[in-house]
Amino acid sequence: MNNKTNRRTFLGTAATAGAGLMMYSRAVKGSVGAAKIEVEEASVAELRNAMASGEATSKSITQGYLKRIADLDKKINSMIELNPDALAIAEELDKERKAGKIRGPLHGIPVVIKDNIDTADKMKTTAGSLALVDAPIPKRDSSVAEQLRKAGAVILGKTNLSEWANFRSNNSSSGWSGRGGQTRNPYILDRNPCGSSSGTGAAISASLATLGIGTETDGSIVCPSSICGIVGVKPTVGLVSRSGIIPIAHTQDTAGPMTRTVEDAAILLSALTAVDPSDSATQATGRKAEKDYTAFLEKDGLKGARIGIARDYWGRNERVDGVLDEALDALKAGGAELYDVKFETIRQFGDAEYQVLLYEFKADLNKYLGDRGGKYRTLADLIKFNEDNADKEMPYFGQDIFTEAEAKGPLTSDEYVQALKKCRMMSRDQGLDAALNGQNLDAIVAPSNAPTWMVDLVNGDCGSGYVGSSQFAAVSGYPNITVPFGFIKELPIGVSFMGGAWQEGKLFRIAYAFEQLTKGRKKPKYLATFS
Numbered sequence: 001m002n003n004k005t006n007r008r009t010f011l012g013t014a015a016t017a018g019a020g021l022m023m024y025s026r027a028v029k030g031s032v033g034a035a036k037i038e039v040e041e042a043s044v045a046e047l048r049n050a051m052a053s054g055e056a057t058s059k060s061i062t063q064g065y066l067k068r069i070a071d072l073d074k075k076i077n078s079m080i081e082l083n084p085d086a087l088a089i090a091e092e093l094d095k096e097r098k099a100g101k102i103r104g105p106l107h108g109i110p111v112v113i114k115d116n117i118d119t120a121d122k123m124k125t126t127a128g129s130l131a132l133v134d135a136p137i138p139k140r141d142s143s144v145a146e147q148l149r150k151a152g153a154v155i156l157g158k159t160n161l162s163e164w165a166n167f168r169s170n171n172s173s174s175g176w177s178g179r180g181g182q183t184r185n186p187y188i189l190d191r192n193p194c195g196s197s198s199g200t201g202a203a204i205s206a207s208l209a210t211l212g213i214g215t216e217t218d219g220s221i222v223c224p225s226s227i228c229g230i231v232g233v234k235p236t237v238g239l240v241s242r243s244g245i246i247p248i249a250h251t252q253d254t255a256g257p258m259t260r261t262v263e264d265a266a267i268l269l270s271a272l273t274a275v276d277p278s279d280s281a282t283q284a285t286g287r288k289a290e291k292d293y294t295a296f297l298e299k300d301g302l303k304g305a306r307i308g309i310a311r312d313y314w315g316r317n318e319r320v321d322g323v324l325d326e327a328l329d330a331l332k333a334g335g336a337e338l339y340d341v342k343f344e345t346i347r348q349f350g351d352a353e354y355q356v357l358l359y360e361f362k363a364d365l366n367k368y369l370g371d372r373g374g375k376y377r378t379l380a381d382l383i384k385f386n387e388d389n390a391d392k393e394m395p396y397f398g399q400d401i402f403t404e405a406e407a408k409g410p411l412t413s414d415e416y417v418q419a420l421k422k423c424r425m426m427s428r429d430q431g432l433d434a435a436l437n438g439q440n441l442d443a444i445v446a447p448s449n450a451p452t453w454m455v456d457l458v459n460g461d462c463g464s465g466y467v468g469s470s471q472f473a474a475v476s477g478y479p480n481i482t483v484p485f486g487f488i489k490e491l492p493i494g495v496s497f498m499g500g501a502w503q504e505g506k507l508f509r510i511a512y513a514f515e516q517l518t519k520g521r522k523k524p525k526y527l528a529t530f531s
Contacts, residue, residue: 039064040207041523044109044264047210051097051108058090058097058108061210062154065110069157069208075189078203080115080180081123082157090154103152105267111148112209114200115158115180116165117255118142118244127246128163128177130392131385135374142244143276144213144255151271156209159199165220166196167248167361167405169397171460174198174224178393182455185228186524187490191452192461194223200258201228205524211268212258217248217357219470221256226448226482226494229521231511233257233265234470236501237477238281239289240272247368249360250281251420252474260521262483262512266293269504288502296505301513302334307497308341308435310446316467317450323486323493324447327518330485331445334517336510341435341444343472345426352426353475355419358405379406396457427475436500443503443510444472448482448494473498481511485520492522 037056039047050056066086073079083089093108113119116127118138126132141149148155160180166172174195175183183198185191186206193202197214201224204212214221216234225232233256240255247253257268273289276282290296309328314321332338362379369377376382383402386393408416435444446469453462473480478501482494495514499507515521 037061037064039068039210041260042207042210043261044105044210044267047109048105048107058093058154059087061108062086062090062110062156065156065207065209068206072206073203073208075184076186076202076206077181077183078159078199078206078208079112079157080128080160080177080199083155084122086110086154086156093152093154096152103150104271106148106271107152109153109211110156110209111153111211111213111268112156112159112200112203113145113148113213114161114197114215116161116215116246117144117158117213119145119155119158123158125158125246126179127165128161128179129382130178130389131376131382132374133179135372135376138244138372140244143241143274143279144245144272147272147274153211153271159197159203159212161197161199162195165215165217165246165248167217167357167401168399169401169460171397171400173396173455173457173460175202175455176396176457182457184455185452187229187492190454191491192227192455194227194449194452196220197224197258201225201230201232204228204230204258204260207260207523211264213255213268214258215245215253215255216470216474217252218353218474219468221258222448222470222480222482222494222496223468225258226484226496227452227492229484229492229494229524231257231259231262231265231484231515232482233269233504234473234480235269235504236479238279238284238287239479239502239504240269241274241276241279241282243276243278247361247364249357250364251356251360251423252477262481262508262515263294263297265481266297266508266512269293286502290505293505293508296508297512298509299513299516300335301509302331302336302517305336305443305510306339306439306441307331307336307510308339308439308441308444310343310444310469311340312343312346313446313467313469317465319488320447320450320467320493323488324495327445327485327495330518331514334513339439339441341439341441343431343435345430349423349426349475350471352419352422353471355415356423358401359408359411359413359416359419362405362408363411397460423475427472428478431472432476432478432498432500442499442506444498446496446498448496451488451491451493469496469498477501479504479507481507483511483515483520484522485518487522490525
């Protein structure tokens with residue numbers, strides 16, 4: 001697999017920012033010693049019950065996570081910035097609870113969000129780039145942040161990411177940004193956390209928050225979730241608004257939950273699905289958003305489920321095949337009916353996808369930067385900034401994707417129109433729709449990942465022996481849920497369930513039953529070393 005193919009798969013002042021986070025962490029560490037609630041591996045339901053019984057408050061829970069960040073994140077480097085108002089927000093939510101006002105299941109629950117999601121508060125939104133450190137604060141919250149606040153969540157902070165969502169260079173190291181440095185995998189610290197939602201994946205795996213939000217263009221939720229041993233949900237494009245999220249490409253971009261359990265992912269997604277006048281995709285014909293995805297969580301949800309096995313992803317890595325064969329046995333034991341499926345168009349539209357992303361990146365990013373305001377208003381401005389600050393922004397890899405995108409014309413270009421047409425036809429009509437409808441299937445199962453690679457700032461992501469299955473769901477815009485299942489050595493392996501448009505409920509039913517049957521999630525050993 002060449003580097004350009006890797007990038008498609010993982011789509012998914014540094015010193016000043018780091019110093020600020022460290023100083024705030026030290027201050028927090030001194031203030032949270034009295035926190036009694038145990039937040040490691042805690043679920044939404046457990047924390048909600050603790051608050052309802054008076055055993056804990058949102059403030060004490062928030063303190064517990066801040067202490068873990070202060071103690072552990074110096075090893076993992078998942079957080080790019082903490083919210084200086086987090087404790088004050090938690091206190092206000094505690095007052096609401098005491099007064100009998102409960103906003104919903106997320107009331108008082110700490111959430112971390114990726115640093116490409118706008119917040120109109122004291123935190124920055126930079127996509128990991130030093131170019132946006134001094135940019136104006138967004139005029140308003142992103143739709144995601146707005147829905148979280150409405151639901152009563154505490155936005156604890158922002159997570160590091162692969163800079164510009166891993167769409168700057170084909171030779172990047174996933175999880176590295178000029179502002180945040182290199183995030184590491186909590187299971188083995190010299191291993192990569194994948195990207196681009198690297199910080200969210202690592203933070204949730206290490207229990208630095210209850211819930212996390214990532215974004216995906218192709219693999220950027222699924223890959224870091226599976227590689228960091230957590231649940232990741234890439235929703236149907238248009239289920240969650242992209243308004244206020246620094247973009248790559250509007251035909252594939254979406255935000256989604258990254259959590260330790262399927263139930264928590266269902267709770268989080270339920271809070272995010274509002275129709276947004278600023279994002280036309282949320283008003284698409286046929287859009288189907290459920291009010292409560294937890295209604296689909298059934299322990300016997302595998303019984304009678306018709307699941308296709310994406311055999312095209314077997315035969316690439318013998319150890320991964322062994323883990324996935326065990327997953328198939330578990331699906332059958334749970335009552336699922338399994339059928340082999342073959343994707344005739346696999347590996348036939350990668351170049352077309354890349355062209356679509358290049359064209360849309362230039363158009364979408366220029367619009368975002370223009371609306372945001374500030375010194376750097378175009379992709380061309382960013383390229384010049386990186387050249388002028390190469391020692392800080394390009395010490396390990398360049399910006400070849402940036403320059404390729406800048407050379408593209410408008411979205412009326414025939415090259416773009418034909419590439420998009422090819423992507424839609426091969427990923428939908430001849431891809432997932434053909435596989436699902438051909439045998440009346442509820443879902444497709446495939447490996448989410450192979451064991452992750454070493455952090456390599458010289459060569460970038462090598463992805464040796466890598467197996468990733470995100471492309472069909474990403475390019476089609478259809479949903480994909482990855483669930484922790486097994487390990488190779490000490491490294492997590494996830495299982496992906498893909499479905500048709502707006503079929504998140506059906507996937508949650510399958511994923512939850514599979515999770516309850518297999519219990520594949522194991523918390524990381526933070527100082528483990530590979531041998």
